[in-house]
Amino acid sequence: MDSISQAALGAAVAGLVAGKRCSPKVLLAGAALGTVPDLDVVLDYGDPISNMIKHRGFSHSLFVLFPFAAVLAVFWKRFFAKEWPLWQLWALFTAVLVTHPILDSFTTYGTQLLWPLDTPPVAISSVFIIDPLYTIPLLIPVLAAFIWRSRAAKLCGVGLAISTLYLAWSLVAIGVVKDRVEENVAGTHLEGQPVFIGPTPFNTVLWRVVVLDDNKYWEGLTSLLDEDPTIDWMPMVRGDWTFPSKPELLTDFENFTRGFVRYEQDGDALTATDLRLGMAMYHPFSFVVAEQGENQVWQLVPPVQLDPGPVLPRQIPALWMRLLGWQSIDAMLCNEHDCFRDDLSSN
Template identity: 60%
Template sequence: MDSVTQAALGAAVAGMIAGRKASPKVLVAGAMLGTVPDLDVFIDYGDPVSDMVKHRGFSHSLFVLFPFSLLLAWCWHRWRPATAFSFLHLWGLVAACLITHPILDAFTAYGTQLLWPLPVSVAVSSIFIIDPLYTLPLLVTLLAALLWRDRIASLCKAGVILSSLYLVWSVVAMNLIEQRVENQVAGTALEGKPVFVSPTPFNTVLWRIVVLGEDRYWEGLSSLLDESDTVDFLEKDRGHWPLNDKPSTLQALERFTRQFIRYEENGSQIIATDLRLGMVDYLPFRFVFASREHHADWQFPLPVQLNSPEVRIKHLPSLWLRLLGNQEIDADLCHVSEVCHDSAPPSS
């Protein structure tokens, strides 16, 4: 999630756990602790793919954050022995502020290595990386807590409960969409194929669906407000890696994305694109993994990330109408891409 949300969550959790000892200083400390795991963004792993797949790694691991929280609590208690908190109370507060950060991140599509160094990435994909409906309850109750300081703990608790209920709702909504897709592809050639479902930006009403085939993939939108449960899929070329050799960085990206990758040979470059993040042709994570000059042999330099496509403001009203259940707008959204075309899932 974004830094504002993580800071707000850390502050609210700190205020809630501090109880009667909660104060504005505790909220500030909680906000700072809530952003600590994301400091790994300042680490350069040598190339953009490694920076991507190793983000939310060790700094988001429960195996690291638990002992780190113990160390922080011990240092604080040793240097500030007059603190109002007992050691165990302080440790619980620090640990909760740190650990709720990666747990929340695990609900996004990007994925979080909660069990690093084990090669396990958790990505529930039920909430977008920025969702005002999750963040606003935290911000509103924190503002109220600063105004009514005798009720800091109870107000912070209310904010955490409200935002957590919204998170639970996001999982319920995602399961509803997944059931729609499962019902639609049943008995077709897409039955049993990998499916990726994630919310579109800033909401949990309109969802993006990607069904992965061997050399094709199908992308569609489904809103909880749709009158029909049928998803109008766009069939698109997935491509394949054309060479025998495969760079280790590409193998890492394949594991990270669970194979949800599109390959394309663009003249003197071979490009791999993460299909999970973005929509239609607004796919920001595109990397050049091989290049050559004229007809020379392919070379595998360090991967280079291509510039993200610009978001066209004129398409935002269409997305809003689609969220409200206007399924006729799917044809207009298809025009965002010059290579897509309407296609139902292939029959068996």
């Protein structure tokens, strides 16, 4: 999630655990500590793909955060908060640090909760990376806690309760969408194929669906407010890695994205794109991985991340209308080239 959400979560957790000891200093400390795991963004692993894959790695691991919280508690007890019970400091530091990656795991990007074990990142993908409906109900009680100090802990608890209920709702919503997608692909050649489902920006009502299909993929939007549960699919070329051997970096990239990768020739460049993040033809994580040199020979190059460009202004109201159930504007949410709607039954 974004830094504001993580800071608000850290402050609320700290305030609740502190109880009667809650104060503005505790809230500020919780807010700061709640953003600490994201400091790994300053690390450079050598190329943009590695930076993407290894972000939310060791600094988000439960195997790292639990002992780190214990060390912080002992340190803080000795030098800054001698009047606090050690158990309470440990509970506060642990809760603030651990809730950060747990919240991140609800997003699409993926969080390596069990680093260094060789397990896939946890990516529930039930909330967008920025969601005001999660953050605002959490942020307002935290800000109020700075004013009504005698009720600070209770206010923090209220904020956490509301935000947690919203996360629970997101799990219900994605479950409804999963059932709808299964009904849509049942009896077609896409039945049993890998499926990605994720929320569109800033909400848990309108959902984006991607289904892999050999050298192409099918993308569609479905809203919980749709009167007709039928999904209009947009088939797009997925491409494939055509070289004799695949670099380990791209194998890691495919594992990180769970196979939702598009390879596409763009002029003299070959790009690899994470299909989970973005929508239609707008994807923020697209990388040049090979170039065509003299004699039309392809050569691997150090990855370079492409600028996805700005979001088209007309797509913002179109997204809102689509959220409200206006299925007729699906095509507006797709850049017109290489993108068209289709019916699975005809394939």
